[in-house]
Amino acid sequence: MVELRVLASEDDWPVWRQARLAALSEAPHAFRARLADWPHGGEDRWRARLTMSGAHNLVAVLDGDIIGVAAGMPGADGTYELRSVWVSPRVRGQGVGD
Template sequence: MVDLRVVTRDDWPLWRDVRRAAPAEAPHAFTSRLADWPRGGEERWRARLETPGAHHVVALLDGRAVGMAGGLPGDGGPPELRSVWVSPEARGHGVGDRLIAAVGTWALRAGATALRLAVSRYSRATPRRSPSTSGTVSSPRRSRGISSPTA
């Protein structure tokens, strides 16, 4: 069974490990390169998790991180869904839907009516509507209204 965990600054080693695994496995899906992340040490990782108003979630399977998603406050616009990744072993089991729903719920609770999907222009991932998020995901650079997750 996969558990979701909201991570805080004290969880920086967990976030670091999954954040490094993501571009190593799917470099085309991220704007930052794997080589960009080893620098900075503990304080850089903690700072990422301390972004005011941000929400970071990790999916755990038997204690191992198998996915992640982040929500960042919008700069004058809707909040952004970022850093979504699920390891190959966990794909096809609804992990991505659960991660997206968790960020969508965070956005709703923060008073948002839309959630922007931030993706690399080189990403081969196709934004899609997820049944569990009822329109949480939209195409790049566009926003759509969000509603409460049904699951």
């Protein structure tokens, strides 16, 4: 069963780092950010990403492996922008994104 984890604390930075690097490595064409922009940012940069005001970050986990990510940020007029979505190729088409 897929477990969704809300990354609600800056202490979740190692999980966010693992998920984000997996997504950027597997699907570099799908994101504005590039893999080269992130690995050398250090712990402070990863923590800062999780503490952005109004940010909402989720990872999907199956059998202990991160298989998906979704992140949203506050947008204009009180709306939210879906900024990042990724699902591992090994589980695509199986409803993880739902």
